[in-house]
Amino acid sequence: MSEKVNITSKGIQKVLKNYNERQAIAEYIWNGFDANADTINIDYVANELGRLDSLKIADNGYGINFEHLQQKFDPFFESEKAIQIVAPKHTSKMHGRNGVGRLTFFTFAHNAAWRTTYQDEKGFHRGMIQINTGGLNSYEAAEEAITETQTGTVVTFTNLRISEIDFEQGVVPFLINEFCWFIELNKHKEIQVIVNGKALDFSANIKSKEEFELLYADTGFRFKIKYVHWKEGLHKELSKYYFLAGGEEIYKDYTTLNKKSDDYFHSVYIDSDFFRDFDFKSFENEGQVALFGAAKSAPEYRFLIKELNEYLKNKRKPFLKEYADRLIDTLEQDGILPGYATERERDVSKLKLTGLIKVLYEVEPKLFSSLSIDQKKMLVRLLGLSLKTGDKQDIFNLISEIIQPDEDEEKDLRVSLEFGVLSLES
Incomplete structure (x- = not known):
């Protein structure tokens, strides 16, 4: 059986241009989890080179x-508009989007073959699907004799363009940062990703x-909380609350501290x-009142x-205090902090200015991350000038206008x- 999807092979690559090999490999893992897998095995062999x-x-x-092959391998696109890789907004289920991820292998390999075993009301079935980079808009599929009664899918990639070091x-x-939050969410299911035999x-x-x-004492409801502070970002997932009942996810939403531009990644x-x-x-x-159950x-x-x-x-x-200290070091290295004529001026004025910058950063980190070096220099000079000429209320008003707390x-x-910056003696 041979089928063609709606656009050309080059068109599909253009549609999927936002993917790289790391994201593509992650998509195949998501496909497994979307199929209710609890174990993903990744095995590779490298040559002497x-x-x-x-x-x-x-x-x-x-x-x-x-x-359902056609809906799995035909993305149903009439145009060649590039896809943005976006995680589901309010649920972690069904991450994949109509099989689009299955065509991303072109980023790291020339051929892909799926050997799959599935079960329906008639029993177990087994089949093979094959696609190559030159023909992404078509696939070959054939049913095979049943040799096992365990469902699952194995995707084999050949003619690879990726090194063992890569x-x-x-x-x-990348995979650790991509799936760490999902693994924590499903800790009770003991799901795992195994690479060459090692989890x-x-x-x-x-x-x-x-x-x-x-x-909540009035009604006796208890909430079990697990807080995780991540070292690095979670890609498209960002920082979220996950609401569960009996270990099963009901809903998720962004925390109030998401997208604060401060690298405080958390779940x-x-x-x-x-x-x-x-x-x-x-x-x-x-x-609006919920008809059944509780509401926000x-x-x-x-x-x-x-x-x-x-x-x-x-x-x-x-966390912000720690990063505020790093910010001062960066500003000094980039020549953004002003010079001082005397040691006395440096000791007091610089202490005040860096203290004020830290306060600003702790309230609104985005203020410094969104500025160019010249803009940062202008802001720092303005803050230094305000410390010399303004009173406490004027300085507070200036800062409030800048960050709108x-x-x-x-x-x-x-x-x-x-009691901090402005209490220092001049």
């Missing part, structure tokens, strides 16, 4: 039903982890019976989010300025 001769990715999921030093670390250590990206409980997993009949969407329109307007939910937001802010503070940040800012 250090190039990969073969690469296999196997999963023990439910396989590829040949009745795989070990590039792909493997990947996803804890390598964990900076710190804490587990605790929150109790918070919240497990409670409270979420079994929870309506996460009813509160999107003020005044419930006092338990308000209590939970308030406690967690405060918890994250407290966890973030020492919320109520809590405004309080912290006043305290930091009043």
Whole structure:
């Protein structure tokens, strides 16, 4: 059986131009998890020159039903508009998008072959699907004799354009950061990714982890919390709350500290019976009430989010102080900090200025990450001038106009300025 998809092979490569070999290999792993696999085996063999001769990715999921082949391998695109690789917004299930990821092998190999075993009401079936880079818009599929009664899929890639070093030093670390949050989310399922017989250590990206409980005394609902602070970013997943009931994910959403441009990467997993009949969407329109179960307007939910937001802010503070010190070192190395005529001026004025910069960074890290060197230099000179000529209220007003703090940040800012930076003697 031979089938063609809607656009040309070159057109498909153009559509999928946002993928590289690391993202492509991750997509095959996502395909396995989407098929309810709990184990992904990646096996490769390198030749004497250090190039990969073969690469296999196997999963023990439910396989590829040949009745659904067209929807699995035909992306259904009428145009050649490039796809943005975006993670699901409110659920971690079904990460793949209609088989698009299955065609990304062209980024690292010339040929791909799927040998799959699936089960339907008639029993077990086995088949082979083959595609090559020159013909991404067509695939060859054939059913084979059954030799086993265990569902799953093995994808074999040949004529590879990736080295062993690239795989070990590039792909493997990428996979750890790509899936570490997902592994924590499904810890009770004991899912794993095994590379050449050795399970990947996803804890390598964990900076710190804490587990605790929150109790809403009025109704007795308990919330089991697992907080993870990651060393490096989670790619498209970003920092999120995961709401679970009995270990199963119900919903996920961004934390209030997501996208703060401060490299504070974190995940918070919240497990409670409270979420079994929870309506996460009813509160999107003020005044709308959930017909069944609780909603975001419930006092338990308000209590939970308030406690967690405060918890994250407290966890973030020492992290920001550490990075604020690094920022000062960077500003000094880049020649952004001003020079001082006397040792006395350097000791006091520089101390005040760097203290003010740290305060600004701790409230709004994005302020410095979004500026060019010349813009940073202008801002730092303006802050230095304000320290020389302005009073405390003028300085506070200037900073407030620059960063527009919320109520809590405004309080912290006043305290930091009043009893910190501006309390130093001139």
